[in-house]
Amino acid sequence: MDEEPNLPAWLAPVAATGFAVAILAIVTFSVLAKVSAAEERLLKPEPENKPKVAVAAQAEVAYCTPQFKEVLERVLHSCGLAEGNQRRGCKPADVKTFASISDEDFNALFTPLKERGGVLRFDVGSHELDAAAKQLLEQRWFDRKGARYFFVVARASKTGTPLKNRQLSHRRANSVMFHLNEVAKDPELEKKVGLLWLGNEFAQLSEDYCQWPNSRPGEKCGEEPINRSAFVSWVDCRL
Amino acid sequence: MYSPYSALLKEEYWGGIPISLFALGAFTFFAGFACYLLILGGRASRGALAFFATVSSSPLLVSAGMFVISVTQLGTICKTCAGIYTASLLLAIGGVWTYLAGRRHSDQDGGGALLPLVWLACLAVVTLIPAVAYAASMPDHTKHLADCGTLAQPIEKHDALVKMRTQLSRQPATLFEDPLCPTCKAFHERLVAEGIFDKLDVQLALFPLDNSCNWMLDRPLHPGACTVSKAVLCAGPEARRVMEWAYEEQAYLLRAGKAGEPTLREVIRQRWGHDMLACIDKNETTVRLNNHLHFAAENSVPVSTPQVYLGKRRICDEDTDIGLRFTLKKLAPELL
16 A cells, blocks of 8 residues: 655645635636726727617618708798698699709609509599509508608690690699508598699600609600600618 | 626626636635644644545535536536536545545544634635625726616607517616627526516617628628517517527527528428518518618617617616626616
8 A cells, every 4th residue: 555645734725725726716807807808898899899780761872962951841841741740742833843844854853763663644634533543552652661651743744735735734643642541541641642743844754754663654745645654663762 | 608607796886796716715825734744744643634625625515516506507518617627526536636645644533623724714815715705806896887878768659669668667677689699698688587678668770790780781691580580570569579589599590590481481481481471571660670770870879789888877787697696686676
């Protein structure tokens, strides 16, 4: 049997206690250091450590140029939507004033909405929406996604007196609004829809717009028929 | 991974006191006692050997309990836990082996009954020291609980949100959830398991992270989430049932969503019938879900799920996880 070394009796407990205290000190110091570092991060979060989380917002797409937004904002304010007050719609004289841009530039602003929007066509002198127009209108309305505002730009005819055209254009804009009221059942509708009715004195459409999605794709189209219409579209811009 | 068993005193301290700190302290004691026996060698008393053999098995008993919980309740084993289980096993084997090997050489009984009691007290003190140091040095989180924003417009103007009120509801809460989001599932299950969900007067805003309806994403994080969200809306007063079904079948629904819309619709039809699909296809349902998303946009909430608002106050993401019980104790103690 091996001989045990003759160590003093106090050595084992003292050495073991010292060893345990040393480990305990390291463990405790490590815990304190980690808590302290966590506190530092809590009090002074470094920007690069903060996860970048996107914030929910309405849609904003490429065509929302400053110029487009400027016109949009003017339309919304002039038509009384932004503040949600009683005034509804903009008559041609208003449009000429607040848009402050030429007919071509005004129409060009809506060019990016070609696929998003649709042209609801009317019979001569009529403000009644036919079945196809209603269907296209509903299709466009229910495809809202992230848009905040729905635009309705009604037109009458390139010929005839300005007053008659203005009244017809107004009735067409209202027909769209009435139908939306029926199908949308949305108490906030008034705050979403911007109505414009144009007479033949401003921003008439050229024949090129016959290529846009419209409610009578099979029918003969030209400058006169395409202006007997209401253009409708959600606008994916934030203000 | 969130485990309700990972810490103690969660309502008193943010995140609680991790139980691994107690293990650190205990293992420190065992290292010291092993050192003591090593130096003594054959002169170690039988009492010391027996004490070591006895108490060195205690971590193994605790580990066995935690292992069962990990496997049966959590379905997974964390790396730190696996390390502690292994160390506990080795320690228990070492304790028994030391006793068996040492008692043949030991001829000393010394120490009497008092010494093991002193050692036991030392074990208790050393076990507690890291945890006490942790608790004493923790920063006060209370003042940070209100740092994560508020709901600017808590009422949805079209009354589109899903209401989940129970007889026990006492705290208004707005939840933004995606039925195919795994974190939402874990969070919901935790709220239900801890008896918190039924005490909430929930208005649920569905926030599917799927770009087929959610314009805020450029790709689908959870394909099919829009369709499943519509199913929740179509369930009317049974919305919670459909939501919980979606959580239970989440992995399956996610696979179906990735396979394509027809596959997902077939899964929904099999469980909820043709009427559900007809409702999903209605314009009204599309508009209602769209109103949920616009509600999120109007309140500028982060594009992530789940999100919890107690009343108007947003609970920070980390406070919905390990800090939940502490946060609720401070902000809505009636829920606990």
